[in-house]
Amino acid sequence: MSEPVSQGPLLAARDVHHAYGERPVLAGVSLAIRAGERVALTGPSGSGKTTLLNLLGGVDRPTSGHIDFDGTRLGDLDGDGLAALRRRHVGTVFQFFHLLPTLSAFENVELPLQLLDVPAAERRDRVASLLERVGVAHRADAPPGELSGGEMQRVAIARALVHRPRLLLADEPTGNLDSRNGERILGLLRELSDETGTALVLVTHSPDAAAICHREIRLRDGRIASEHPPSPALAPRP
Secondary structure (H helix, E strand, C coil): CCCCCCCCEEEEEEEEEEEECCEEEEEEEEEEEECCCEEEEECCCCCCHHHHHHHHCCCCCCCEEEEEECCEEHHHCCHHHHHHHHHHHEEEECCCCCCCCCCCHHHHHHHHHHHCCCCHHHHHHHHHHHHHHCCCHHHCCCCHHHCCHHHHHHHHHHHHHCCCCCEEEEECCCCCCCHHHHHHHHHHHHHHHHHHCCEEEEECCCHHHHCCCCEEEEEECCEEEEEECCCCCCCCCC
């Protein structure tokens, strides 16, 4: 396994708490993730893994504490600012794929580039190249309803990476796949992360998925219970 890029954190969370109404979910989580690093978030159901993933991606805001992305404090951004940051710098792979059923595989992957106003010729080249890379170029014209689970997940990975994000978030990306397809998806995530230097945060219950990561952070009851190996020191406060 290649080592992540050695530098200050791309993403840092400090003393993050989050609650849904009166129900606390996270209780003082601090972590730092470097560019090119792969980190697995593990722990029992209800421990706060997916909530933390959503906070790191700017989908939700913490009840208290803060999260910095490459020096930008997410709490200082309004809704439009957070959406723009996600469009440009964050890719997400969902357990249930979330492909748009009325679009072809090609069009699903192309959509993030359309939102960024990338010229049509460049969009075509980047989508075609990435579909070839993930092994589903022959299914480019097929809608999601005609794809297998493994093919849909490969298309979802291509969509998450086509805009060349600096951070890739994956929520149980192999949870609905058989062991063979799951192994292929994990290998693909590892290879693409190594090739692009994209940081990967992976929520998983799978030891095989955690094994592709440089570091495993285990949550329990909304807190970090353990880290293997220990995390790099957080950068000084600005």
